[in-house]
Amino acid sequence: MAGGSGGPAGGPRRRGREIALQVLFQWEAAGNPLEAGLEWAAGEYNPGEEVLAFAADLAGGVTRHRLDIDGLIARYARDWDLERLARVDRNILRLGIYELLYAGRPDVPPPVAINEAVELAKRYSSEDAARFINGILGQLARDRGLAGEGRAAAPATAGQDGPAGGVTAGDGGSGAALPAPMTAGPVPAPGAVPGSGEPGGSI
Known part of the structure; x- marks a missing residue:
């Protein structure tokens, strides 16, 4: 696999989700088609x-x-303005909601869609973001009667399960950085704290 050991890993579906996240990140950050x-x-x-x-x-x-999808995020991310969410977290939520409500794939039941979004957050953002995303998707699944055996959590609210630090849309989010060969600027390197001034990097 080109790009080194930090590239998409796991089975075909998980690799596809990681690539979709990278593409969406670049699409939003720099307007790349x-x-x-x-x-x-x-x-x-x-x-x-x-x-x-x-x-x-x-x-x-x-x-x-x-x-x-963004309307649902705004509704369920209580007390969190959509634009205040880190770009990576926002796009993980978009992917999770798309798989949960719109994709129409019977081989990807709601618990799997939620779990895969949580795993993306753990890899590319933070544990706090993973809990936040799990809470939003879990509540949405329950409200739509889709929860089943999912790992649903309480709805996320600011000061409860929201991403720590209140990172903004201009940040790459904490944790592992998304590849950024086509973005407008550097993305925080793995372990870098958004806004800390540490140099950016890419996988």
């Missing part, structure tokens, strides 16, 4: 047609339903 992001990912990681097609389906689905 999804097609350009997917082309970059194909050259950087050589993920194979199945993985790339899954990533394209996810990223395209998120952008098609973005207004509705």
